[in-house]
Amino acid sequence: GQQVMQIPQYQHVQEGEDFTTYCNSSTTLSNIQWYKQRPGGHPVFLIQLVKSGEVKKQKRLTFQFGEAKKNSSLHITATQTTDVGTYFCAGLGGGGADGLTFGKGTHLIIQP
Amino acid sequence: EAQVTQNPRYLITVTGKKLTVTCSQNMNHEYMSWYRQDPGLGLRQIYYSMNVEVTDKGDVPEGYKVSRKEKRNFPLILESPSPNQTSLYFCASSPLGSLTDTQYFGPGTRLTVL
Numbered sequence A: 001g002q003q004v005m006q007i008p009q010y011q012h013v014q015e016g017e018d019f020t021t022y023c024n025s026s027t028t029l030s031n032i033q034w035y036k037q038r039p040g041g042h043p044v045f046l047i048q049l050v051k052s053g054e055v056k057k058q059k060r061l062t063f064q065f066g067e068a069k070k071n072s073s074l075h076i077t078a079t080q081t082t083d084v085g086t087y088f089c090a091g092l093g094g095g096g097a098d099g100l101t102f103g104k105g106t107h108l109i110i111q112p
Numbered sequence B: 001e002a003q004v005t006q007n008p009r010y011l012i013t014v015t016g017k018k019l020t021v022t023c024s025q026n027m028n029h030e031y032m033s034w035y036r037q038d039p040g041l042g043l044r045q046i047y048y049s050m051n052v053e054v055t056d057k058g059d060v061p062e063g064y065k066v067s068r069k070e071k072r073n074f075p076l077i078l079e080s081p082s083p084n085q086t087s088l089y090f091c092a093s094s095p096l097g098s099l100t101d102t103q104y105f106g107p108g109t110r111l112t113v114l
Helices: none
Strands: A004-007 A009-015 A019-025 A031-039 A044-051 A055-058 A059-064 A071-076 A085-093 A100-102 A108-112 B004-007 B010-013 B019-025 B031-038 B043-050 B054-059 B074-079 B089-095 B109-112
Touching: A004 A085, A009 A019, A019 A085, A019 A108, A031 A071, A031 B019, A044 A055, A044 A059, A071 A085, A085 B043, A100 B043, B004 B089, B019 B031, B019 B054, B019 B089, B019 B109
Parallel strands: A009 A108, B010 B109
Antiparallel strands: A004 A019, A019 A071, A031 A044, A031 A085, A055 A059, A059 A071, A085 A100, A085 A108, B004 B019, B019 B074, B031 B043, B031 B089, B043 B054, B089 B109
């Protein structure tokens, strides 16, 4: 079945440093979504990427979808303590027939 | 307020005692899904439903049942719970266009099976 690998599992940064998490799928994806989960909370949708090579920005967050639609990244510029949490990517298989497959997430820990 | 609700939020039970976790959404979404979240394993999909009376297995369906008799509700049933089903469970819903859209997650149900 479809697998979505996400790295790193943990990332410690100093406040103000940049952060990037990467996702790779074993198969071509129809789309990829990104979610953030604060400690003790539930996943909250951030964005969806659909087109090959797509780049979207939300303030300090930049999301990319690879040309082959098999990989994606989330980059946060100048992290703040409010960015703490776990970031998940989730891929929908080609043809839309499969359910959504989540990566295992990247835990972002920020040291003031 | 648009939301996904789950009940109960916390449950401690014993092996073999049937239980149901309810999920309800008030957004008229076609797509609903159940996930379990375990440390180091992330979110894994149990079952999903594209619409009423349409359900499909996700990645880890063993030991679970679901039903979708009406659009707003998608209960998760554990006929004979076992300790390896101790986990944090999330229900989610989304509108269904040509591609899966934003998923809205419920607050979670923390289940402990002794």
